[in-house]
Amino acid sequence: MNIGILLKEGPYNHQAADTAYKFAEAAIKKGHTVDAVFLYNDGVINATNLTDPPQDDRNIAARWSNMAKEHGVEILACIAASKRRGITDDIMIEGGSITGLGTLTDIAIRNDRLLTFGD
Amino acid sequence: MNIGILLKEGPYNHQAADTAYKFAEAAIKKGHTVDAVFLYNDGVINATNLTDPPQDDRNIAARWSNMAKEHGVEILACIAASKRRGITDDIMIEGGSITGLGTLTDIAIRNDRLLTFGD
Amino acid sequence: MLHTINTSPFESPAMEECIRFVQPGDPVLFIENGVYAVQNGNRFTDAIAALQKTSPVFALQPDLDARGISSVAPGVEGIGYDGFVDLVEAHQVNSWL
Amino acid sequence: MLHTINTSPFESPAMEECIRFVQPGDPVLFIENGVYAVQNGNRFTDAIAALQKTSPVFALQPDLDARGISSVAPGVEGIGYDGFVDLVEAHQVNSWL
Amino acid sequence: MEDNVKKIMHVMRRAPHGSIYTYEGLEMILIMAAYEQDLSIAFIGDGVYALKKNQNTEGISMKGFAKTFMALDGYDVEKLYVDRVSLAERGLTEDDLLVDVELLDSAEIGRRMSEQDVVIHH
């Protein structure tokens, strides 16, 4: 099964980013393909490499970056949503990139499922 | 009257940043002192200078920066909340700075009012 | 003490909770999506009438205008950001986020 | 179609709205703060029983554990992220944010 | 309809202006409309407020977008469903809405929802 994920809330403030990650991790472990995680609304804040949580807490941005590198999951931030919230190429996590809503449409079309996580 | 403001949501995603600004503007116009706007939770995202909204929309980060310069309002982002969301000194708006929750306590103590805006 | 409510009563328990704790005489101000509470003729019109027996009720006019609400529940006063500042001058503030 | 609900029924109308639109036979999965809906003995226990007459009801076990909910409404099945993936394999998804 | 045409439903559930979800949802719909998929929009709960007439956002210094819903027709997005219950409990009628919509019972919207390949809530 090929899966796309739409993530609509930022890290830490809402659990959405955690649930999306745990779901993607479980899907990959079961042999499914997670094609892309598209970041929308405050979700784009998942993609900044300036995130620096306490040592004893999870690093949500780094987790996405690792998932991109290890499993080829595209981490994509919507450009219009990113501009409103100060997310730019200069501070983008490794494996992440900025793109338009057309890409989300492609993701919706080419995958078997599109799951939304938000609040 | 001396007023402190606590702002708990990020720009654009919620109206809280707009209402806080309009309230502060009206209070200043009436001759009150707005001592500080303390940014907490996702509120810290108000303080990034990378914000770049559409031309025909308001620029929320720039508005805070101008209010700091023109009316001496301190724009303060909580350090712990900022680290979780990737807000650093390098991308801080002019007139804004990063500080601890002790400063918020001082603001609560030294002002006649502390107003909270959030969602 | 001034109580502010900024969420729609259809979407959040904030108004209902606030009403349970508000003291007689305390003013209540609806702002942002909270102003849907005072749109006349919706399911909360009776609750607003009951609240007004003990509390003056205000709504932020720019938020009413933004949402196209021209008819508000009887007795509710529309005020601007100026009026909001006046209320804050007269009262400590309790914002029911 | 799999319906997911991630907000507390005390704080959001999502569960109530979802139930109005769900088709008979469609599974419903509670996640995140949504799992408070299936804590046994709260004000929504009857609504959960009614829902189960037409829909299988699941709750994400890690979210139940995180919130200290050990007793769930009768018939509700706790599943892991693995089980969530299985449900998604079998159904299109409708997330009631 | 071709094999690669997907049925995508956008569900509006929040009131406008208090948060950006409805507005950014509308931006998403306008882009998706160019891809010739089978799009529809359902307005449920506070989502029905997005279509209220006479919204004037000048006083809150935000851009209004209610009239953009009137432009959807030009993008061939013509399936606009409004939940009858949601509208009634808000004391509104079809006359209060900016655009022509199909006023439907929840069960009927639920039926159409269940036929979708993708459902996105805003």
Add this chain to the structure above:
Amino acid sequence: MEDNVKKIMHVMRRAPHGSIYTYEGLEMILIMAAYEQDLSIAFIGDGVYALKKNQNTEGISMKGFAKTFMALDGYDVEKLYVDRVSLAERGLTEDDLLVDVELLDSAEIGRRMSEQDVVIHH
């Protein structure tokens, strides 16, 4: 009490883990406790869930913080008020809570609320 001591009430209104408000609220309280103000915490609505016993967040890979409420006593934060109605409608009793609290009627919490210089909702 000195003139410069302020009465500050923190109001917990959200369930834990679904959002960070309760946790970051607790971080705020711990810092404020060092300033020797007159602090209190009220648990209203879903806020009462923050005090639920036996929370185990391992499965969601988040840090638990329920036990930090037990440490408040050591910071001289001793005024913990729980709204009786909120607890009851959630099917919970005092035995379900991690810490000793004052279980109060809404009117009594409202009265104490109205005496505050500052009220912060989390």
